[in-house]
Amino acid sequence: MSELHTVNKSPYEKSSFDSCVGYAVAGSAILLMEDGVYAAMQGGATEAKVKSAQGVKFYALGPDMKARGLSEDRVIEGVEIVDYAKFVDLAEEHSKVVSWV
């Protein structure tokens, strides 16, 4: 029973990223979207958390990064940039989608 979590708020605005990372178990995935993509950037408060989350795969929605002028070169190592088609695939691959709104 692996889950796809979506986080849509900046980690500097709300605590949903922290809550989500604390809840996610090995085998699950976290998709950072809308303002949530700020959590995917290098050098921020989230980098250590992303790198130390055991068995949790991180994704960031590319169109939302582009809309915010965020460079793909500055994404934390291990975070995969995806489009909406891949978002749909992730929702299909995991047994449920948990939206941390």
Add this chain to the structure above:
Amino acid sequence: MKFSIQINEGPYQHQASDSAYMFAKAALEKGHEIFRVFFYHDGVGNSTRLTTPPQDDRNIVNRWAELGEQHNLDMVVCVAAAQRRGIVDDGEAERNGKDATNIDPRFRISGLGQLIEAAVQSDRLVVFGD
């Protein structure tokens, strides 16, 4: 796979409706089925046909209506949320003594049971909110 989508925020103020639209479009392009789109809370504002954004901006309501038309989507607006926010169809206008309607004909007003049914009948329910 059968998806349902829940939208909790209105157009233009939040990205939720835009994200949900892009997700729905991508899912349909992949050949998935969308069992229902449920508009809840401020999300009911996505259904008023009177929306008139500037010409160089996207028309979020028309965009949903066109996608709904193209794929025969069941787009349901929560009745209690709609009543509070002045989203009215013919039935609600008559029941509540209103002098006008504003819902786009591609949407329909119904109850929360429709959301529960969507959750039960679909393989995945994806929620877009703020």
